Amino acid sequence: MPPRRRTDPADGRAALAVWRADPAAAPRAATRTAVRFTLEELADVAPGHAVEVRVPPDGAVQAVPGPRHTRGTPPNVVETDPATWLSLATGLLTWADAVGQGRVSASGERADLTAFLPLQAARRR
DSSP: OOOOOOHHHHHHHEEEEEHHHHTOOOOOHHHHHHHHHHHHHHHHHSSSEEEEETTTEEEEEEEESOOOOSSOOSSSSSEEEEEHHHHHHSSSSSSSHHHHOOOOOSSSSOOOGGGGOGGGGGGOO
């Protein structure tokens, strides 16, 4: 069963449009909603519990097929800031560039999100 959505997709798309229009000037609430929406999108396209994707302070999600993590620090973790996450989700930044620039911390053998980014629902249309 897919995870329950907490962000209304219409609200998420609207917040993402606000962020896209001017990332530096986007209101904090819009950025937070856009991050949560795109994390939920990732969980939809890559269902599973093998990787924990963290975008502090806005949200986190478990995604990607593979062994389920149950206790302690997850073996596969991706962590980044909201602006980098939204740039990855929308295709403004590639995974390789983000990792190479040190904008993403990724640990574990399954922590490469190249196959899932950019998110279809988050791309500019």
